[in-house]
Amino acid sequence: MGESYYTYGDSGVLVNKMNFREKAKAEKIEQxxxxxxxxxxxxxxxxxxxxxxxxxxxxxxRLFSDVYAWAGEFRTVDLAKGRxxxxxxxxxxxxxxxxxxxxxxxNQKTYxxxxxxxxxxxxxxxxxxxxxxxxxxxxxxxxxFIRQLAWHHGYDMNYTPVxxxxxxxxxxxxxxxxxxxxxxxxLIES
Numbered sequence: 001m002g003e004s005y006y007t008y009g010d011s012g013v014l015v016n017k018m019n020f021r022e023k024a025k026a027e028k029i030e031q032x033x034x035x036x037x038x039x040x041x042x043x044x045x046x047x048x049x050x051x052x053x054x055x056x057x058x059x060x061x062r063l064f065s066d067v068y069a070w071a072g073e074f075r076t077v078d079l080a081k082g083r084x085x086x087x088x089x090x091x092x093x094x095x096x097x098x099x100x101x102x103x104x105x106x107n108q109k110t111y112x113x114x115x116x117x118x119x120x121x122x123x124x125x126x127x128x129x130x131x132x133x134x135x136x137x138x139x140x141x142x143x144x145f146i147r148q149l150a151w152h153h154g155y156d157m158n159y160t161p162v163x164x165x166x167x168x169x170x171x172x173x174x175x176x177x178x179x180x181x182x183x184x185x186x187l188i189e190s
Contacts, residue, residue, distance in 0.1 A: 003077050006070070006135045014136055016067050030067050034140060037063045045156075047148045051103045053096045059148075060134050060141045068136070075135040084172055086132035095131040099124065103149070111153050114187040115180075121149055122170075122180035129171040139168065146183065156190040157183075 049055025061072030
């Protein structure tokens with residue numbers, strides 16, 4: 001499957017279940033629906049898996065299944081945004097296996113301080129961004145994945161718009177210190 005599987009021709013508009021072909025309209029409805037789904041997940045405070053590949057798929061599917069037929073499916077095309085190139089599609093499975101091993105190792109420990117949790121899991125956040133397993137919606141999926149890791153370790157995560165911007169910048173710069181700083185801002189003991 002090539003890019004034509006994901007977009008309406010050369011329009012750059014992602015093929016969506018509402019068949020909206022106007023970019024602004026398609027993006028707006030995506031935002032409304034995924035915000036609603038995210039609120040549902042935040043309210044439920046339920047960890048959706050065991051922090052493996054299927055867990056990542058499940059989060060993405062929950063967020064985007066009302067919008068995209070391919071929600072929860074790993075991308076089949078290579079991606080780059082601006083100056084950032086992501087892991088080639090052919091290596092997504094390998095990248096996620098490595099990520100799972102790192103998460104499992106870190107989950108064996110306890111993190112009494114917010115800073116310790118943020119420092120431990122900032123590399124996971126950045127690695128997941130580099131893997132970028134889906135055609136769209138990776139940032140929202142990443143933040144929810146980290147939120148669920150925080151719940152698992154007795155914390156809650158409250159992402160502010162400023163914090164989301166800082167996490168985005170940390171991802172673009174592949175800077176674990178920036179990511180840790182942004183993560184610790186949102187961590188609260190639950």
